[in-house]
Amino acid sequence: MTIALLLAAALAVACVVVVALPFLSEPDPETDELDELDEDERRRLELLEERDRALSALKELEFDHRTGTITDQDYREEVGPLRREAATALQKLDRDARGQHAATPPKRGTSDESANLR
Amino acid sequence: MPELGRAALVVTLGLVAYAFVAGAVAAHLGRRRLAQSAQNALIAAFFTTLIASLVLVAALLRHDFSFTYVARTTSEALPTGYTISAFWGGQEGSLLLWLLILTGFGAAAVRLNRRWARDLIVWVVPVFAAVATFFAFLVVAIASPFVTQVAPPDGAGMTPSLQNPYMLAHPPLLYLGYVGLTVPFAFALGALLSGRLDERWLIATRRWTLFAWTALGIGQLLGAHWAYVEVGWGGYYAWDPVENAALMPWLAATAFLHSVMIQEKRGMLRIWNVLLVILAFSLSLFGTFLTRSGVVNSIHSFTQSAIGPWFLAFIGLTVAVSLTLVFWRLPLLRSPTKLESPISREAAFLYNNLLLLALCLAILWGVVYPMLSEAIRGEAVVLGRSYYDFFLRAFGLPLLLLMGIGPLIAWRRASLRSLATAFRWPTLVALSTGVVLLVLGAGSSTPGLVAYTFSTFVGATIVMEFARGTRARKALGAASWLGAFASLMARNRRRYGGYVVHASIVLLAIGIAGSSAFDTVAEAKLTQGESLAVGGYTLVYKSLAERQSANATEIRATLGVQRGDKELGTLEAGKNAYTIEQQVSNEVGIRSDKLTGEDLFVIAEQIDPDGSVYFRVFVKPLVNLIWLAGLVFLLGSLITLWPDRREQRRLVARSSEAGLAAAR
Numbered sequence: 001m002t003i004a005l006l007l008a009a010a011l012a013v014a015c016v017v018v019v020a021l022p023f024l025s026e027p028d029p030e031t032d033e034l035d036e037l038d039e040d041e042r043r044r045l046e047l048l049e050e051r052d053r054a055l056s057a058l059k060e061l062e063f064d065h066r067t068g069t070i071t072d073q074d075y076r077e078e079v080g081p082l083r084r085e086a087a088t089a090l091q092k093l094d095r096d097a098r099g100q101h102a103a104t105p106p107k108r109g110t111s112d113e114s115a116n117l118r
Numbered sequence: 119m120p121e122l123g124r125a126a127l128v129v130t131l132g133l134v135a136y137a138f139v140a141g142a143v144a145a146h147l148g149r150r151r152l153a154q155s156a157q158n159a160l161i162a163a164f165f166t167t168l169i170a171s172l173v174l175v176a177a178l179l180r181h182d183f184s185f186t187y188v189a190r191t192t193s194e195a196l197p198t199g200y201t202i203s204a205f206w207g208g209q210e211g212s213l214l215l216w217l218l219i220l221t222g223f224g225a226a227a228v229r230l231n232r233r234w235a236r237d238l239i240v241w242v243v244p245v246f247a248a249v250a251t252f253f254a255f256l257v258v259a260i261a262s263p264f265v266t267q268v269a270p271p272d273g274a275g276m277t278p279s280l281q282n283p284y285m286l287a288h289p290p291l292l293y294l295g296y297v298g299l300t301v302p303f304a305f306a307l308g309a310l311l312s313g314r315l316d317e318r319w320l321i322a323t324r325r326w327t328l329f330a331w332t333a334l335g336i337g338q339l340l341g342a343h344w345a346y347v348e349v350g351w352g353g354y355y356a357w358d359p360v361e362n363a364a365l366m367p368w369l370a371a372t373a374f375l376h377s378v379m380i381q382e383k384r385g386m387l388r389i390w391n392v393l394l395v396i397l398a399f400s401l402s403l404f405g406t407f408l409t410r411s412g413v414v415n416s417i418h419s420f421t422q423s424a425i426g427p428w429f430l431a432f433i434g435l436t437v438a439v440s441l442t443l444v445f446w447r448l449p450l451l452r453s454p455t456k457l458e459s460p461i462s463r464e465a466a467f468l469y470n471n472l473l474l475l476a477l478c479l480a481i482l483w484g485v486v487y488p489m490l491s492e493a494i495r496g497e498a499v500v501l502g503r504s505y506y507d508f509f510l511r512a513f514g515l516p517l518l519l520l521m522g523i524g525p526l527i528a529w530r531r532a533s534l535r536s537l538a539t540a541f542r543w544p545t546l547v548a549l550s551t552g553v554v555l556l557v558l559g560a561g562s563s564t565p566g567l568v569a570y571t572f573s574t575f576v577g578a579t580i581v582m583e584f585a586r587g588t589r590a591r592k593a594l595g596a597a598s599w600l601g602a603f604a605s606l607m608a609r610n611r612r613r614y615g616g617y618v619v620h621a622s623i624v625l626l627a628i629g630i631a632g633s634s635a636f637d638t639v640a641e642a643k644l645t646q647g648e649s650l651a652v653g654g655y656t657l658v659y660k661s662l663a664e665r666q667s668a669n670a671t672e673i674r675a676t677l678g679v680q681r682g683d684k685e686l687g688t689l690e691a692g693k694n695a696y697t698i699e700q701q702v703s704n705e706v707g708i709r710s711d712k713l714t715g716e717d718l719f720v721i722a723e724q725i726d727p728d729g730s731v732y733f734r735v736f737v738k739p740l741v742n743l744i745w746l747a748g749l750v751f752l753l754g755s756l757i758t759l760w761p762d763r764r765e766q767r768r769l770v771a772r773s774s775e776a777g778l779a780a781a782r
Binding site for chain 2: 010
């Protein structure tokens with residue numbers, strides 16, 4: 001019983017250390033703020049999702065057409081609007097990136113997404 | 119060492135309670151170190167729960183009957199495998215397993231998604247911790263597996279029907295499924311709390327949901343096979359409330375796995391998806407409540423216990439908090455896109471969702487109706503098999519048909535002409551099969567005939583999709599047909615893995631229709647030398663023998679089996695009398711025809727002292743397709759679950775592009 005209680009006490013102490021580790025390893029940090037997306041970054045993430053969704057839909061339509069799952073008629077009707085959607089999403093991202101460039105120097109290199117369409 | 123087990127659980131409770139409070143404060147105030155500390159607490163809680171679990175397993179293996187739990191669920195004579203399975207064979211142990219899996223999944227989900235969804239994870243941790251706090255509280259204060267007593271000379275043993283190899287895998291798989299549904303729930307609530315309702319919570323949880331769904335599906339099939347070979351009533355699914363309890367969250371998760379595709383492809387159904395996740399998780403809690411509260415009478419349920427009201431309160435709280443959050447975030451959840459046409463792939467998925475949900479709710483009503491009628495009128499009115507069978511046909515058959523239609527329709531809208539082109543061949547094949555089956559006599563059961571016809575239709579669409587896809591890959595430059603097929607699967611794992619899962623559902627439908635709509639049954643009391651004819655077989659009762667195994671006396675009747683003039687060997691059926699448990703179980707005899715998938719199933723219902731035996735015999739056509747469906751289902755799920763490095767890279771790159779740098 002004594003050994004069990006000693007082990008239990010050691011376990012509790014170890015857990016306290018693990019839980020306190022972020023404070024022990026950084027007692028006086030430069031910043032304690034959470035790394036979160038700001039409003040601009042969140043809007044950009046939404047635009048990126050929109051872009052990926054449009055490109056993925058286009059890719060799937062092409063594949064379905066190639067396999068014959070989608071007929072020529074359905075393909076012709078769908079491909080135009082999907083291409084426009086993808087182009088719009090890329091243009092919005094470009095505008096957003098240019099706006100950010102103008103406002104602040106970039107944190108990291110941003111590519112010209114419209115290259116994806118070419 | 120019960121003290122160590124108890125202490126480890128108390129520490130677990132402290133850790134998860136801390137993770138809940140500190141995590142919530144950190145997320146609300148935006149404190150980085152506090153959030154990290156809460157994450158550490160959740161991860162540490164897994165290890166402390168693991169220690170408690172190891173203490174219990176060690177006590178089981180040492181037959182330490184000073185643990186009340188060990189004495190109540192095992193005995194000295196119980197084989198080692200079943201002794202270990204006693205860990206989840208009783209209420210307290212199974213709750214500990216719940217907590218172990220929950221903290222393990224929580225720790226893993228937090229670690230795996232931290233690179234690209236860190237801002238979301240901060241809110242996920244307190245949700246996980248809140249659920250874990252409830253379960254930790256139960257095993258510390260209400261149903262502890264570490265209660266001790268003066269050790270009796272031997273334990274009470276294990277219920278004989280649980281002494282079956284399937285019991286080593288069936289319950290843990292169901293727990294993996296039930297608990298796995300906590301992951302999408304925690305991420306959905308984290309997304310609602312934080313307002314980060316972009317796609318990341320869906321992507322982070324897709325594989326977890328698929329894993330939980332696979333585990334629940336396989337767990338249920340193993341349970342069905344256990345009921346078939348062990349319980350000895352001649353079937354595999356009895357619409358028992360506890361069986362239904364596992365089926366309902368599986369149906370809700372199936373609906374979610376389909377509707378999530380609509381959100382990913384079209385940005386639609388955002389409210390619906392969150393609601394489905396909440397429903398699936400709440401149903402998994404409800405299932406656990408049904409098994410453990412003692413409110414239903416089932417062979418699966420544990421005895422009447424004190425945890426029922428706690429569970430009910432927790433389910434109520436979960437539903438209330440979740441729905442309040444959904445209501446609060448409605449403006450953020452509204453979808454910018456609308457359904458463009460009722461004839462489109464997203465519309466087909468939506469119909470599929472409505473049917474799945476309707477079936478789920480019909481089953482839920484069947485489960486709660488006896489409880490409600492007992493509470494209101496003082497008499498439990500049980501809705502029988504015919505109730506469930508009606509809804510299975512009414513919603514299940516259209517669902518089966520939709521499984522073939524959905525993948526062949528275009529997204530957004532499809533023209534009637536292209537529908538005619540796409541469905542020409544599958545319809546022709548299905549109708550031809552239906553007519554042939556009708557001529558062969560399958561018209562004796564209309565639902566059975568419809569199930570076969572629809573199954574053929576879906577099977578034809580799946581074969582066609584694989585053939586077309588492989589041909590397209592070959593045209594793109596694959597060296598061989600095999601290479602083209604492999605490339606097709608590797609590049610579209612989710613889609614073609616999904617088709618493999620659909621193929622398994624087709625096998626399941628054929629197996630269920632064959633074995634339930636077209637089965638034959640005969641029964642008779644036979645003395646040695648007498649025979650019984652059923653479904654083309656003749657069984658001759660040859661002899662009766664008694665033998666002793668490690669923990670039971672086994673009595674077996676041997677029957678000679680003939681089909682026409684052909685001798686097919688012998689079959690044994692009988693009973694086991696378990697000495698310590700003082701219980702008797704049916705041990706059925708099954709002869710499977712590997713070529714046709716048919717079973718000859720013999721139950722020795724009653725063995726008289728004069729050696730005569732009352733036999734009940736079933737012939738179940740195609741029943742083995744149900745178990746084959748399990749293997750195909752597992753294969754399809756594994757293909758879909760397989761990690762996709764390209765997708766991971768894309769997600770990290772997208773988060774990085776948005777500003778959430780991996781290194782930050």
